Amino acid sequence: MIEDRIKQLIKPAILDAQAYHVPDSNDLIKLDAMENPYLWPEEIKKAWSDYMQQAELNRYPDASASVLREKLSSALNIPDNTTMMFGNGSDELIQIIMMALNKSSNVIMAPEPSFVMYRLLSSLLELDYIGMPLNDDFSLNLSAMLKSIEENQPAVIFLAWPNNPTGNLFDQSDIETIIKATSGLVVIDEAYHVFAQKSMMSCLEKYKNVLLMRTLSKLGLAGLRLGILVGASEWISEFEKLRLPYNIGTLNQLSANFIIDNISLLEQQAGQIRNDRSVVFNALSDIKGVEVWPSEANFILFKVTEKGAEHVHAELLKHKILIKKLHGAHPSLENCLRVTIGTKEENSAFLSELNKIMK
Structure with missing residues (x-):
């Protein structure tokens, strides 16, 4: 049996582990993975494409x-x-x-x-x-x-x-x-x-x-x-x-x-993300039932005790918004969620839906 051979050859630590899960984000507003949300301008894409012609693959x-x-x-x-x-x-x-x-x-x-x-x-x-x-x-x-x-x-x-x-x-x-x-x-x-x-x-x-x-x-x-x-x-x-x-x-x-x-392009984008982080933090702070922590990164951790993280996460997904559910990852993260700072439009969509869910 192949199962017996696998148990014989594979380390117990591997057999007991779970593969790291990356959720499907197709057609979603993706605010779960701390990525820079901005594409490069067309002139930078063209310059990059020209630069890559030197590659000797x-x-x-x-x-x-x-x-x-x-x-x-x-x-x-x-x-x-x-x-x-x-x-x-x-x-x-x-x-x-x-x-x-x-x-x-x-x-x-x-x-x-x-x-x-x-x-x-x-x-x-x-x-x-x-x-x-x-x-x-x-x-x-x-x-x-x-x-x-x-x-x-x-x-x-x-x-x-x-x-x-x-x-x-x-x-x-x-x-x-x-x-x-x-x-x-x-x-x-x-x-x-x-x-x-x-x-x-x-x-x-x-x-x-x-x-x-x-x-x-x-x-x-x-x-x-x-x-x-x-x-x-x-x-x-x-x-x-x-x-x-x-x-x-x-x-x-x-x-x-x-x-x-x-690098000035990416530094400019990072500056925009830092500015938008303050906007999102202030907006989260104003939502009843949300506890939010200050952040020095490109994401914000917040807690939704009354509605529950499972419910809020699921409701956001229904509206095509993906954030990170941290509830269950550690006792101190009970009912916690993490949102990545996106574009102004993505942030607005997230905050609008969260406001509706928390009412």
């Missing part, structure tokens, strides 16, 4: 992505004493860091609720994961984290900054206290940096046990799947041994090279 990609590396070093102000590694999205970088760990150093720690991939990849790789509950205001419970660090000696601590799905920035002094308290790595995940306009890149010069992640996905290139890991060369050189060759394709490299040269 009969050859393997530049394995070191040398041109992209040079452009990003300048664009991101990478410290001189650090180096970069590229991944097929941040997910691959997280996976590589975890895969590199010694069997005797198999504890991963992260606040919760936070980015689901920290827990998911830990489970798939059969590592011990410790989720540290946040305070009621979603700040770090520093004393509890320090106690757990001392007791469990985590190999890696992941800190999303701003945090997903709560949208807040953890106190920087708390983060530095954690960095000083651990003998392991601290990975600061700045996926939403462009919306917070704050960075802890300077920590790379102060602490050798800090790595910093960025991505081009939230800026407006989610389709490229390009994650960036920055840190001391001693760390990066070890992780490079696990990176599969040619993981960043030629078309991805060229597209990233092109948009970095035209």
Whole structure:
């Protein structure tokens, strides 16, 4: 029987897991995945198409992505004493860091609720994961984290900054206290940096046990799947041994090279999203039965206790609006939903329907 053979050959952790579900979004107003909602202007599309003519698709990609590396070093102000590694999205970088760990150093720690991939990849790789509950205001419970660090000696601590799905920035002094308290790595995940306009890149010069992640996905290139890991060369050189060759394709490299040269477009769009975030936050705050939290990202977390998240999510779907239902993901997210900031028209449609549902 094939089922018996599968059970014999596949790891129990894989057999027990569920594949990551991405909901169908065809014909929907898509406000669930923290994407930039804006298309490129036609003149930029034409310039990009012309630029891509240089692609030599009969050859393997530049394995070191040398041109992209040079452009990003300048664009991101990478410290001189650090180096970069590229991944097929941040997910691959997280996976590589975890895969590199010694069997005797198999504890991963992260606040919760936070980015689901920290827990998911830990489970798939059969590592011990410790989720540290946040305070009621979603700040770090520093004393509890320090106690757990001392007791469990985590190999890696992941800190999303701003945090997903709560949208807040953890106190920087708390983060530095954690960095000083651990003998392991601290990975600061700045996926939403462009919306917070704050960075802890300077920590790379102060602490050798800090790595910093960025991505081009939230800026407006989610389709490229390009994650960036920055840190001391001693760390990066070890992780490079696990990176599969040619993981960043030629078309991805060229597209990233092109948009970095035209980065002002995406920065302008990010500025519009930041402005619209304030509008959506204020509008949500005015809806009876909605509790909303301030955000430094391109999404907003809110709670609908009276109507219930299941009901609100389902009603929005009936009107072709897809947001993220977080109810059930963590005790502190009971009856919570997360909405991505879209275009003005998408935001208006969402707020209009939510107002009707909440009456």
